[in-house]
Amino acid sequence: MLWNVDLTLVDVAIVTRDAYAEAFRQVTGRPLVKLAPAMGRPDSEIIFETLAVNGIVTGDDHLPRFIEALAAAFAARRKRLDKDGQAMPGAKDALKAVARLDGVVQSVLTGTIKSNAVLKLKAFGLDRHIDVECGGYGEEVYPKATLLQVAQGRVKARHGFRCDGANTVLVGDSTRDVQAARIAGATMIAVASGRSTAAELNEAGADIVLPDLTNASEVVAAVARLTSPLDRRPV
Incomplete structure (x- = not known):
């Protein structure tokens, strides 16, 4: 389950934007004027667009330098995460409930670079049920659907499970997440907790749309509905 x-x-x-501003200043020597919107996109894509909309002509070294600076800037602000941020309502209980399903491997498929994703999860105690080594992250320059398949391969290599679209569930909040799941052949639980509405998530083709994660039993029921007992060996 990703x-x-x-x-x-x-x-x-708030913390993410501040880290981006610091990284932009370090890489370009200029203040950040406009940050490209996330909209479910990976950090690598956001970085390139942010440089472009701020008039920076990019070279081969811009992306690795920016990723390194972004990781350092975010780590320097990690003590602000629980003050200026929050776990989404129900997230911890949902992760804990899904972890009780037999044979479940939980990881992440995120546009955030790995070091920052790990800090975000740890800040709110959400990393306890997640194997971060199996995930897909924003510094990996793949389309999100391809990154989903990369994560499946990591689960298979690390845990020895068969991992394909029939037994992979993605949980996300954007229409891009839904599109990635559909392209990769995975099933999709969409959560209308981000900037995409429930109607947009349904129209994009999500298998199940939940308003949020506050009902852990509802999340578990959604996983059960989308997978068979055999499939759930490596959800």
Whole structure:
């Protein structure tokens, strides 16, 4: 089972923006004027667009330098996460409830770079039921559907489970998450806790749309509905 992070499990937008501004200043020597919107996109894509809309002509070293600076800037602000951010309502209980299902492997499929995603999860105690080594992250320059398949391969290599679309559930809040699941052949539980409405998530093709994660039993029931008992060996 793969979880999106931002606006599905946590909301730390203020800290993230501050870290982006610091990273932009370090890489370009200029103040950040406009940050490209996330909209379910990976950090690598956001970085390139942010540089472009601020008039920076990019070279081969811009992305790795920016990712390194972003990781350092975010880590320097990690003590602000629980003050200026929050776990999404019900996130901790939902993760704990799903972990009780037999054979479940929970990880993340996120546009956030790995080091920052781990800090976000740890800040709110959400990492306890997640194997972060199996996830897909924003510094990996793949379309999100391809990144989902990369994560499936990591689960298979790490846990020895068969992992394909029939036994992979993605939980996310954006239409891009839904599109990635559909392209990769995975099933999709969409949560209308982000910037996409329930109607938009349904129209994009989500298998199940929940208003939020506050009803852990509802989340578990959604997983059960989308997988058979055999499938749930490696959800």
